[in-house]
Amino acid sequence: MxxxxxxxxxxxxxxxxxxxxxxxxxxxxxxxxxxxxxxxxxxxxxxxxxxxxxxxxxxxxxxxxxxxxxxxxxxxxxxxxxxxxxxxxxxxxxxxxxxxxxxxxxxxxxxxxxxxxxxxxxxxxxxxxxxxxxAGYCLSEHESGSDAAAMRTRAERSGEGAEAGYRLHGTKAWITHGGMGDVYTVFARTSPRPESGQGPSGSGISAFLVPGDAPGLSAAAPERKMGFDASRTSQVLLDDVRVGADRLLGAEGDGFTIAKRALDAGRLGIAAVAVGVAQAALEDAVAYAKDRRQFGRAIIDNQGLGWLLADMATAVTASRALYLEAARLLDAGDEPDRVRATASMAKTFCTDSAVRVTTDAVQVLGGAGYVRDHRAERLMREAKLLQIVEGTNQVQRVVVAGALARS
The missing domain is CATH 1.10.540.10 (Acyl-CoA dehydrogenase/oxidase, N-terminal domain)
Known part of the structure; x- marks a missing residue:
């Protein structure tokens, strides 16, 4: 220390x-x-x-x-x-x-x-x-982003005895580390999706750990994104990818439960990223406002701008407190519905706050904030993505509302 x-x-x-x-x-x-x-x-x-x-x-x-x-x-x-x-x-x-x-x-x-x-x-x-x-996490598909249970990627049993395994077919979308992962946690259907009303929509999904160099696995060109360029995102293509039975994680059909359990923690990861981005923007804005002088004084001494910075600091501090509260519930093994709802609250609040804080940071820097000589514009672009990944903030509100209805 x-x-x-x-x-x-x-x-x-x-x-x-x-x-x-x-x-x-x-x-x-x-x-x-x-x-x-x-x-x-x-x-x-x-x-x-x-x-x-x-x-x-x-x-x-x-x-x-x-x-x-x-x-x-x-x-x-x-x-x-x-x-x-x-x-x-x-x-x-x-x-x-x-x-x-x-x-x-x-x-x-x-x-x-x-x-x-x-x-x-x-x-x-x-x-x-x-x-x-x-490792990469292959859950989303173009037609089943927020509705992960609607995935079409399938895993078919093949071989017998020592040769028993699975053959995977499908395309996963928006995969972080796509094309760079040494392994991928892949979710695929091992049985058809049940008809409406005939069972849980997530049943029949299984989880596999697939080597990144498996024959038939490839990645499309990286997506051209607004930000987070150094975090590569691409489609992962599965064209008759064969894996042994030892690559199945958990039992067949447990994949959706495994995915949901992981996503509670994953959403908190995104919340923490959002707070880090907002913290960086706040620090840059405060430093600039102390150094920049107009009309004979530092611009932070102007009430209108000082109050803007005060609101930014309040939003960052409140965001941190909320994700830590959700993490405390997760660590304590609280009831899953409460953990999930609080994680969704944290993901929503922290990422929405990050968008506001980084936007205001650009405003504090004025013209300087709009050019790439300062990182404020990059932080603003990065904050926007965080409202979308790991389930859009609209979906998070559905989760919270559902928990309220069941309470």
């Missing part, structure tokens, strides 16, 4: 012990020394030359930051989500694409960690949590 005191509005952290404080300090040091200086140039190169910062994930894995919420006996850090998510926030404050990639990687590991057999966990988790293997 360096004991450095960061100026207001530095985030007030919830740290249960000295080890957690040291972990956050390590994350901050990595972010400020290794991530922030590279971010702007790497985003530009990713947009034009499709370069990918794969080395960064190895660094984070070696630093112990890729397996924090998983048990130590599985190779993880054994830390609660309240600590892990603050790490994600700190990473996002320096480079949002990397924080997004970490959140998705941890999400993709969830099926192995929670539904895999002991043999599967011992075989794959050490390299996944240590950063040697990078």
């Amino acid at each position: 360096t004991g450095r005191r960061r100026p207001f509005p530095a985030p007030a952290r919830v740290l249960p012990d000295e080890d957690a404080a040291d972990l956050l300090e390590l994350t901050r040091e990595i972010g400020e020394a290794e991530l922030a200086p590279r971010a702007a140039e790497a985003e530009e190169r990713a947009a034009t030359a499709h370069e990918y910062p794969r080395d960064t994930y190895r660094l984070l894995g070696k630093s112990g930051l890729l397996g924090l919420p998983y048990p130590e006996e599985l190779g993880g850090g054994g830390r609660p989500y309240t600590v892990y998510l603050q790490v994600v926030e700190e990473l996002a404050r320096s480079w949002a694409s990397i924080a997004m990639g970490v959140s998705v990687h941890v999400l993709a590991c969830n099926a192995v960690a929670t539904a895999g057999t002991r043999e599967q966990q011992e075989r794959w988790l050490p390299d996944l949590l240590g950063g040697e293997l990078l």
Whole structure:
């Protein structure tokens, strides 16, 4: 611990012990020394030359930051989500694409960690949590984004005895690490979707851990996005991809339950990314407003602008408190409906707030905020995506309303 005191509005952290404080300090040091200086140039190169910062994930894995919420006996850090998510926030404050990639990687590991057999966990988790293997999460499809139960990707049984396995066919869309993943957690139908009223719509879906170099698996060209260029997104194509029966995670038909359980934590990951982005925008806006002088005084001393900054700081602080409350419920093993609803509240509130805060940061910087010499415009573009990924904010409101109706 360096004991450095960061100026207001530095985030007030919830740290249960000295080890957690040291972990956050390590994350901050990595972010400020290794991530922030590279971010702007790497985003530009990713947009034009499709370069990918794969080395960064190895660094984070070696630093112990890729397996924090998983048990130590599985190779993880054994830390609660309240600590892990603050790490994600700190990473996002320096480079949002990397924080997004970490959140998705941890999400993709969830099926192995929670539904895999002991043999599967011992075989794959050490390299996944240590950063040697990078994982993607293949749930969404073009026709089944928010309605994941409507997926069409299928997995058919093949072979017998030692040759028993599955053949996967379909196309997954909007896949983070698409084309760069060493493995993918893929969800596919092992039985047809039931007719309306004949059973749960998510039944018949199973989860598989598919090697990234499996014959028949390929990735389309990276999507040309508004932001997050260094977080590669593409379709993943499955053309008669054959995997052994040992690649099935959990029992056949358990995939939708596995996916929903992971998404509760994944949505909190996005909430933490949003708070990190908003925190960075707030810090930049405050620093600029203190330095910029008009009419003989710093512009922060003008009430109209000072109040705008005050609202931004309030939104960031409230967002952090909400995602930490949702994480506390998750760590405590609270009832699933309450955890899911609170995670959806946090994802919605934090990402909506990030859009407002980053937009206001651009306004504070004026013309300077609209050019790429300052990161404010990139943060504004990045915040918008966070309202969409891991289930749009409109879908999150449906989840919350449903929980209210059942209460």
